[in-house]
Amino acid sequence: MKKTFVLVVLFVLPVVIYLFFASGVNNFGKLPILTENVPEISAIDGSVSLEDKITVLGFLGDDTSNKKGIAFNLNQKIYKRFYKFKDFQFVMMVPLGKEQEVEEIKRELGKLVDMQKWNFVFAEENKIRDFFTELKTDRKLDEHLGIPYVFIIDKDRSLRGRKNDEDEGTKYGFDASSVADLNNKMVDDVKIILAEYRLALKKNNADRQK
Template sequence: MAFIIIMMLSKDNYNPLDIVNKNVKELPNNEENISLKNHITLLAFFGKNPLQHSVAALNLKELVYDRTKGFKKFQVVVLLPKEAKAEAEQLLKQIKSYEDLRFWHFVYADDADIKSVYNSLKTHEPLSASLSTNSVFIVDKDRYQRGRLDDRTKKEIEEKKPSYPLYGYDCIAVSELKNKLAAEDMRVLFKEYRDKRTGKFEGSTTRRADDLKN
């Protein structure tokens, strides 16, 4: 599936996916030695009651993970409090079915470490009291957060509406996961890394977060 996604872009002109933040913290030490560095990660936070996020988890698994799990170094990481382990294992059983989830990781950490990682992300919303959010974030191999500096629709651009960014993707919004994250942004990022491996990537065309006017 990952090969098909990349081939869809092989003859297209495309803009690399925006870097919106260069300061994403590495994951805390964990038993499985899961890290963000050198991986393309979808980073999620399901909090102290992960079963309450079963819809978000299932959407993320079916609409994004199942389509992209074959790409080298891709992973889904869900950062959770240690007390949520029992519920997380139940959630995994709910979404697993007969699918291969070896690139889907639950990482358990202290509350302070979870907050620290989340606070290093650029986002419009605070983490809930239960350490959860319905948003998922793209983190590239350099631990740069990817997204969109300008998420306006064509109509909004034509009407000269003010630009606004997209830092995270709502796991409850099926159209956002399916159309923006899976069909557009992830395949563009995979194309970028494929071009880097083959020496075809023009790094100078990448739009950086430095271009944002704060």
């Protein structure tokens, strides 16, 4: 009896654990699509595109000095961790006239990491409002055209998030002013969407080789 128990622990239990986690990856390996057909930002700035990119999208507003903490949090907790992945980028919308202030932010962040995948799109007030409205979230821009939340946009220009978040229910974005939200939720969700595309790429490559 004791020998049978030992055999079960050594051989059967690891298999059961593996199957449990394998099924978990299959069931929870995709972030829900919350909004489809997010507008292509290249219509505003031809040098930046959402198509075929995994994008962290944010709205800094015109009070950029008060958004430095948010930019720093994102840079440290998300960007530094993932920017080396192919097709990953940051896009921040900023009102026209704030170019000099943004350059200062870029200089400060650039002391910590390569800024090549940080993109800043400068636009008129109405274009920023219209673009944000098309995200169809439960959030609103403040009077400065900014918001502390950032959003994950996939390669097909769909906004990804959570439908059953334990705190918010439907979770459209992540509070960049909260290190806890970035660490405990956004890091995981970025990992999921990157893994989703890696698995799809491997499957496509395998299918071509058949």
